[in-house]
Amino acid sequence: MKTLKDVAQRAGVSTGSVSKVLNGHPSVSEVLKSKVDKAIAELNYRPNMVARSLRTKTTNTVAVMVPTSNDPYFVEFFRGVSLALRDIQCVPMLYSMEFNTDIPVNVIHEVLMRGVDGLIVSTYGWEQDIIDELFRISERLPVVSFKRSFPGTSVHSVNIDDQAGMNKAVQHLIKNGHRRIGFLAAGLDLKTGQDRLNGYRTALEASGIEFDDNLVVDCESFQIEAGYNKVQQLLKRYPRPTAIVGANDALAIGAMKYLESRNLRIPEEIAVMGYDDEPLSTLVTPKLSSVAVPVYEMTRRAVQMIDKALKGELHQAVNEMFPTEVIVRDSTDFSAHAEFEFGRFSR
């Protein structure tokens, strides 16, 4: 591999000059630049980023930590992050925890050792001690938290208003005439889980419908299987609910699959609503109504925050909220779409 020194020799100039040309330093003459460019081309020289990083203490890498990559949700996440990072000449280092609880704290240290410039992280499922570690690290490099904010700390965030989002979802059902609405809750130990439940509750109360404990069941997980199992409790209530809302799409889909197995028609006998609008919501039958979260835009903004922080343009933690949108499909409104809607899968 050719080095900068080789280039300098071939061009008959000093290494410092080559470096200046490489970095577009203002005071380089045209003639010097052309000599160096020529030598670079002839030698097919490429700078060694590791050596540069050692000097400049910046690596042009950003660590991206997710609890798992086995979630369709992160498909969009990776796409946005990859693209946005490329625009600022950075590359993502992927740290996928796969719910392996001993990993995060090691990773946090590794991130420091590797000298990444920033960190974008989804702390879903993290324990407090790891969060504390995150606060510590955020003093040393920009950290953006995804879908969870830590007010009063130096951790930035891109977030959505889950309570408002779920409120809108339930409003939609109420507008369609439902008054007995079951709720498949999850993540109640988390703000996001609580917010969704609160959104459900406030929507009911705003319409003068009394909140009924019996219509809420804690699924304890966000997985399809939990929705499938727990919806069975809701069906035993009397009068039976005419609509079911899931704290996320997977729970709603699990519920749908159970209703289907019982030959209950959706939405005629019972309507189902999801939350998050994952791509697969258009692929189940009937297509699932849901609440869309602008994941792609959020990732781009997260990268932008890192970039600004690195440029010293951020003097305090910023927490940005993104809007949600209710997407009405067949599972709550039989006449919603006559035509097949192509999902957001690329293939």
Place this chain on the structure above:
Amino acid sequence: MKTLKDVAQRAGVSTGSVSKVLNGHPSVSEVLKSKVDKAIAELNYRPNMVARSLRTKTTNTVAVMVPTSNDPYFVEFFRGVSLALRDIQCVPMLYSMEFNTDIPVNVIHEVLMRGVDGLIVSTYGWEQDIIDELFRISERLPVVSFKRSFPGTSVHSVNIDDQAGMNKAVQHLIKNGHRRIGFLAAGLDLKTGQDRLNGYRTALEASGIEFDDNLVVDCESFQIEAGYNKVQQLLKRYPRPTAIVGANDALAIGAMKYLESRNLRIPEEIAVMGYDDEPLSTLVTPKLSSVAVPVYEMTRRAVQMIDKALKGELHQAVNEMFPTEVIVRDSTDFSAHAEFEFGRFSR
């Protein structure tokens, strides 16, 4: 940030000794080790990987290049790669092309500049000039190609036998009594696309069914929408096919969605079969029969190849084939499953 020099000073030893302790060098006395360990703990020292990389010329990073991350297929891919790389103390640098054709060649150079130790790549959709670049780079570091092999080059590969896989899929349909079987082809400019078509053809011929050009339509893309549109041509054939096979799941699902819109019952009036067994195949109604590809195992093997190559244990390119498995579900066999099958989504 503390450095190795700080540790040496505090422990009252030389930097070389600290380095030896850090790297588990054989000739270190117990007393030296304990002195150094103590200093490390007291200073909360962490080695600087960048500096180490500059010296050792190894970065403990592996570049992972995919054509797009917006594909449910890569969910499993990332999971396997992440986990396996972690086992060998490496971290993936994610290069997601997002079908941006000018990116790959730049990325190939960047990979070199960043000094990554290896490269795992899905060359789906790549032009020959970029492939050539890949061959060149494979002389300098281990490269493993995913689902595409390059015999006679130094590029390793993990691959599946698409022809055999598709052959088995069509055999399954024939065994169920089908003789007029439509094929939604795609990627015919690629070996993988050709192989799948050939598998279809050879299965027919082995059962004495004449291959009929009219029952094959080139979808020109692997996307749901193409399946939805192109299946319409197959339905116009006379006699109408009693089964449809997609070159991948998305095409099959697109076809299903069209059949559904025409109120054709699956599988009674027409059976549908996919290929790749993506997670969503269990979530559509009816559940889609498909051919499973061991993506997870393949990624782990890919990482293992990188590891072995790095250790100098691979003296020539290895190309490993993985087996496929026909997964029978409702879309080809009404009695396949009574119970709901939980998919492979984590939530």
Place this chain on the structure above:
DNA sequence: ATGAAAGCGCTAACAT
């Protein structure tokens, strides 16, 4: 078994 010292490839003062 431990230490001294060179150097990986680059950048950034500082000097000219």
Place this chain on the structure above:
DNA sequence: ATGTTAGCGCTTTCAT
């Protein structure tokens, strides 16, 4: 405008 030089933090001969 260009060259000289020190040094980023670490590993690795080579001495001792």
